Amino acid sequence: MHLLKSILIVISITALAVVLEAVTLSSVNKLDNINTNFQEQSVNYQNYDKDITLSQIIYDEKSTKGLMSxxxxxxxxxxxxxxxxxFIQDVYQRKTYRPIWxxxxxxxxxxxxxxxxxxxxxxxxxxSGPLKTKYKALKQKISKIKERSIEKELKLDLQLTSLYRSYMGHHxxxxxxxxxxxxxxxxxRRRGSAGDWVVNSPKYDIADMLxxxxxSYIVSLTTPSSFNYQALSNELSRLRTVQRQxxxxxxxxxxxxxxxxSGATVKQLVLRLHSEGDYTCSIxxxxxxxxxxxxxxxxxxxxRHGVxxxxTLTNTTRKKMNTSVDWKIKKILLNLDRIKRLPDQAEDRYIMVNIPDFRLYYTNNGKEELTMRVIVGDKTHHTPIFSNKISFIVLNPYWLIPDSIVQKEMIPGILKNPDYLEQRxxxxxxxxxxxxxxxxxxKIDWAKVLRTGQTRKYKFMQPPGPRNALGKIKFKFPNRFAVYLHDTPGKKLFKKYPRAFSHGCIRIAEPNALLATFAKxxxxxxxxxxxxxxxGKTKKQLNLANHVPVHIIYLTARVKSDGLVHYLPDVYGYDAKQNRSIH
Structure with a gap:
């Protein structure tokens, strides 16, 4: 019996060789490029199980011939x-041109x-998006199959693989x-407003996954576990139910x-706030x-809505409450997509600054250990979105003033007031x-320096002291944007909301508390x-043995430690600038 199977395998391989020989010259060149020559195909029989059936051998031979065609x-x-x-060419080459589905x-x-x-x-x-439309169409096609046709099956196989790739790209x-x-x-930036967003692009071998x-295993493994993604996704599910109703x-x-x-309208308000998670008493x-x-x-x-x-149910509050469910769904979808392109945290300790939140969060072993108000870049000096690691802390820092500030603020100030530098x-x-x-x-001709573009020859700085723009402490994570966390003498601005006043760096309200947390x-x-x-006023640098990740993010809808979704101001107008493909 085993001898008969071996003979059948050899016959099938021989037939495949005849098919390959009949392919046109251009197709042969393509076969050479894709690295699926006869020698490679001919060793496939080594992988067959000893109990392989004749029908499987015949099916593989026909399906390989059909897929290659x-x-x-x-x-x-x-x-x-x-x-x-x-993707389809790659995955079927890896599969030696055998069906997947x-x-x-x-x-x-x-x-x-x-x-x-x-x-x-x-x-x-x-x-009604293209992904679910394709899925429904394929589901209907498959449900109508009554008799097997290898030609139809192979075309469906390719369509299902294409659908898989579309879905995985979205996921x-x-x-x-x-x-x-x-x-x-x-x-x-060309118009003079600084703004950067570094997009995390994880590498996945989707063909290997398939x-x-x-x-289900891949989805469970690759669904973000950070930035409360799952809780935000759960809120989306709830809002989808409201939308369908x-x-x-x-x-x-x-x-x-x-x-x-009291009355029916009060009851309506209670039930609405209860469904949102705000009303926690008995209904x-x-x-x-x-x-x-x-x-x-x-x-x-x-x-939660920045009011x-x-x-009291003010007109502004009522307006926020009557915002359509479609608006909230759109906002959550955008922020879920943003989280997908953030680093999925595996760190025990990290700092997160959410710009629309105007807050810093220090997390240790999954627990929020410290939070404080921050001041971020203003509307022409956006704080960049990126991740890095704090590697050292400076006590009593010098402020090394960037050349852009020298050109736009310092020298014009000197030209107006000769005592500008001394006074500050x-x-x-x-x-x-x-x-x-x-x-x-x-003795320096500052007008000429500015006019001839020689500002970089002069290093402007502010020494340590009570007037220093960086305050008494700065937390450094060297980066191409030259931004960092630092103290500030201007404490009154922390009482304001929103707090977008800096040139891009992040001013923190409680630098000593953050330093004490690092010391632990x-x-x-x-x-x-x-x-x-x-x-005192002596500069001192503290190099960290264990660098601490810092994530500067931009989420305008996020789940906070209270378990509720907070809708935050789009301070830089990025929500309107980020368009989504409809899937």
């Missing part, structure tokens, strides 16, 4: 209406249903048109919606009153060596000794 010989026709040509017994239902279930249940996809990378957004940032693993009923302007009042009651519990709920809603927390405690040197005294600037985990930072140094 579709992908190579009839390439132009096959890919006229089929996406992901290069069908075999000699028929459809691989387990793999197919895994794909279909994920597409069907993915709330980030639009019901892994999101739908933001990053190339279009980067063009807008470039245009913005050939080696179940989709026609949205929420608008809260009217009513005299009932005042402290101490199992006959009479609904605008009491303290409802006031707290209104305050919580106001906090003054009064507990600035120094000018030939280099950053501090051993020699500062230059005598009274870093031997090179002795907090008691640092406090003594900070009383």
């Amino acid at each position: 579709l992908i190579i010989s009839n390439e132009e026709t096959t890919f006229k209406y089929l996406d992901h040509k290069k 069908f075999n000699n017994k028929g459809l691989n239902k387990e793999a197919l249903y895994d794909l279909f279930d994920h597409i069907s249940n993915d709330n980030t996809l639009e019901d 892994l990378f999101g739908s933001i048109k990053w190339w279009d957004f980067q063009k807008k940032l470039t245009s913005m 050939l080696r693993h179940r989709l 026609g949205g929420w009923k608008k809260i009217p302007a009513s005299s009932q919606l005042r402290s101490g009042k 199992d009651k006959k009479t609904f009153t605008y009491d303290n519990c409802l006031k707290k709920a209104v305050k919580r809603f106001q906090k 003054s927390q009064t507990g 405690g600035y120094e000018v040197r030939k280099n950053y060596a501090l051993k020699r005294p500062p230059m005598d600037t009274s 985990h870093e031997r090179s930072v002795n907090y008691g000794r640092a406090k003594t140094i900070l009383k």
